[in-house]
Amino acid sequence: MAQYDKSDLERRMAGAIEALRGDLTGLRTGRANVQLLDPVMVTVYGANMPLNQVATVSAPEPRMLSVQVWDKMNVGPCDKAIRSAGLGLNPIVDGQTLRLPIPDLTEERRKELAKLASKYAEGARIAVRNVRRDGMDSLKADEKKGEISEDERKRKETEVQKLTDGVIADIDALATSKEKEILGQ
Structure with a gap:
């Protein structure tokens, strides 16, 4: 089990956001891109x-x-x-x-693309939750090995959860923005 590394968790979560940005950029919104x-x-x-x-x-x-x-x-x-x-x-x-x-998007196609955008966002959320789980597991392993105290583990778990919540909020904002763009709102 790897030792807890906050910067590694941040990097991996940022990677999930970048992958989502790339996926969303590829979705057609009726404008040439x-x-x-x-x-x-x-x-x-x-x-x-x-x-x-x-x-x-x-x-x-x-x-x-x-x-x-x-x-x-x-x-x-x-x-x-x-x-x-x-x-x-x-x-x-x-x-x-x-x-x-670039043809105009039909209402049906817009809805399909909006669904696809939310599917991409859910994939990114799952990736971030997996990174959080890895971080929590390594904290528990560090505590078990006696490298950190229970209080320190709990403090760092709160830190990991705050990081996760922030990244998930960013993912939600990206997805909402793209869905509005696709639906022409």
Whole structure:
């Protein structure tokens, strides 16, 4: 059992928030966002590569993404990868450039995306609670080994709980903000 390390717990909880931010950024809100294509993987040169390693993604207009493919042999695979990524985008091929008009979100799609955002937030909450559990376990182990007193363990457990509550509040705020953005409120 590892010894209690508050900075390690803080780092791991911050990692859960960063992962959530990344997940939420990928959710489409009806506006063009270059991170929307971050999860897209393209099969080129016999390997799976992120789209941003074979093309430049930009947002020239609020409702349009532009993908400038570097090698014209990769235009087809990029087009196919975007279409099959489940983002609801249909690229328009123009030479080595793929233009992706961002369609309006239907009410049903907005609700699906809001549910997905809350699912991502719940995943982050679970990750944070697991980190808290690890911290509590290491405090109990430290007390059992005689490295800290019972009072010190209880004080540090309160510290861990306060840290957890703060991080969960941040997660809730991120999720609520994204859900409002998706639902257009």
